[in-house]
Amino acid sequence: MTFMATRAARALTLxxxxxxxxxxxxxxxxxxKREIFEGSIQKSGDAFVVTVNDRVTxxxxxxxxxxxxxxxxxxxxxxxDTIQPGDTLGLTIYENVDDGLLAGExxxxxxxxxxxxxxxxxxxxxxxxxxxxxxxxxxxxxQIITEKLDAQTPDPQVxxxxxxxxxxxxxxxxxxxxxxxxxxERPTRTLSAMLAAAGGxxxxxxxxxxxxxxxxxxxxxxxxxxxxxxxxxxxxxGGDRILVEQDTRDxxxxxxxxxxxRVAFESQTLSAIExxxxxxxxxxxxxxxxxxxxxRNETPEISNAVLGRDDLQGxxxxxxxLDLTEPNGMFLARDFAIRDGDTVYVTEAPFVQxxxxxxxxxxxxxxxxAVTTLTQ
Numbered sequence: 001m002t003f004m005a006t007r008a009a010r011a012l013t014l015x016x017x018x019x020x021x022x023x024x025x026x027x028x029x030x031x032x033k034r035e036i037f038e039g040s041i042q043k044s045g046d047a048f049v050v051t052v053n054d055r056v057t058x059x060x061x062x063x064x065x066x067x068x069x070x071x072x073x074x075x076x077x078x079x080x081d082t083i084q085p086g087d088t089l090g091l092t093i094y095e096n097v098d099d100g101l102l103a104g105e106x107x108x109x110x111x112x113x114x115x116x117x118x119x120x121x122x123x124x125x126x127x128x129x130x131x132x133x134x135x136x137x138x139x140x141x142x143q144i145i146t147e148k149l150d151a152q153t154p155d156p157q158v159x160x161x162x163x164x165x166x167x168x169x170x171x172x173x174x175x176x177x178x179x180x181x182x183x184x185e186r187p188t189r190t191l192s193a194m195l196a197a198a199g200g201x202x203x204x205x206x207x208x209x210x211x212x213x214x215x216x217x218x219x220x221x222x223x224x225x226x227x228x229x230x231x232x233x234x235x236x237x238g239g240d241r242i243l244v245e246q247d248t249r250d251x252x253x254x255x256x257x258x259x260x261x262r263v264a265f266e267s268q269t270l271s272a273i274e275x276x277x278x279x280x281x282x283x284x285x286x287x288x289x290x291x292x293x294x295x296r297n298e299t300p301e302i303s304n305a306v307l308g309r310d311d312l313q314g315x316x317x318x319x320x321x322l323d324l325t326e327p328n329g330m331f332l333a334r335d336f337a338i339r340d341g342d343t344v345y346v347t348e349a350p351f352v353q354x355x356x357x358x359x360x361x362x363x364x365x366x367x368x369x370a371v372t373t374l375t376q
Contacts, residue, residue, distance in 0.1 A: 030347070032350075033290075036293060048303070049319045050306060050320055060320075062302065063337065068221060068234050069219060072219045072234045073234060077235040083117060083133045083136055085119050086117060087116075088116055088162075088163040089123065090114065090115070091161070092111050093145075093157070093158050094159075095153045095157075096154050096157075097153060101153050112125070121134025121135065125149075127148075127149060127152045127153075128148035131144055131145060138160040138161065139160075145158045168238040169182060170182055170236055171240075172198045173242070173244075175208065176199060176200070179198070184237075184238060189236060190234065191210070191236060192233045201223060205224050206266065206268065207264075208222070208224075209244070209247055210222075210223055210242065211242070211243040214241075215239075222268060247264070249265045251265075251270075251340070251342040251343065255348070256288065256349075257276065257279045257280060257281070258281050266278065269337060271336060272294060273333040273334045276344065282346060286349065287348070288347045291346065291347030292323070292344070292346050293320065293322070293344075294343070296320075296339060296342045297315045297318070298317075298318045300314060300316070322336065
């Protein structure tokens, strides 16, 4: 083979390789900026692609608000000595005669231990009949029983003691020091006091949520707000169920970041710059700081506010664009709120794809040169 023929063969091989590589899809972590912008409604897609600015940041800064309704907040503190259905009482009745109605032979006192308050709130006392105990204090119940027995025996003296019972209890479960059923007593009549009595929470306070279920109603609050807002430290009621659990919100990080994974929120609010930091920041060898995207579905209210419209209905697909190289780019990323279910995607720099193309060509050229040498 002549020298000119060899050069022509090598040139033909190079052109073939360039064409082949250009026609192949090189490995990459996801779409590039051009492909994402092609997905906008203004072009061939079905998503609104919006560049983040101060106005967009304000319109999208929606943080989930947790708190108790007025039904919970306005419920007064129940007296620690109020008798409830399920409580156990101890009664002693003294009669001012030797041969009393209730007293045994040789004594003028009758002791009734462990009198159970039934589900309707009543107890039964011989000669006094069925007496409502629920809702009364031991002192008031003493007066009622005395009045009923007074017609049967002269000048009766009654002592009422509230013993241990399950009438005023709450159940606590979840990420708490000691799960269980706890009585509502004088020191534990409010939510924060009851949580402390159960050993306190065992997760980070910043991501702890407390749910109180009362009958068919449910209230939820951030643990830290119990102390920031004293009015949210609600009074408890017998039968309340309390659940302490970790915040379940998360976002997904993809592209040229330190790691690609599903990430849980580490605080009540999370900005775009904090979200990127949670996954190790931008990859210094791959990331394009002008191509940070946040994908999410927006409600009609926020969609119309962002776009300055009033005709959108139903959830809309949005792609928010952050350019960290702009003069205020880092500030915008710091102020832009990440929400539950967001996807944060960072594109690769154009240089990365160019480097991959050159690597593919030179690697293939080396292989082709080896083959040519063998055929000579």
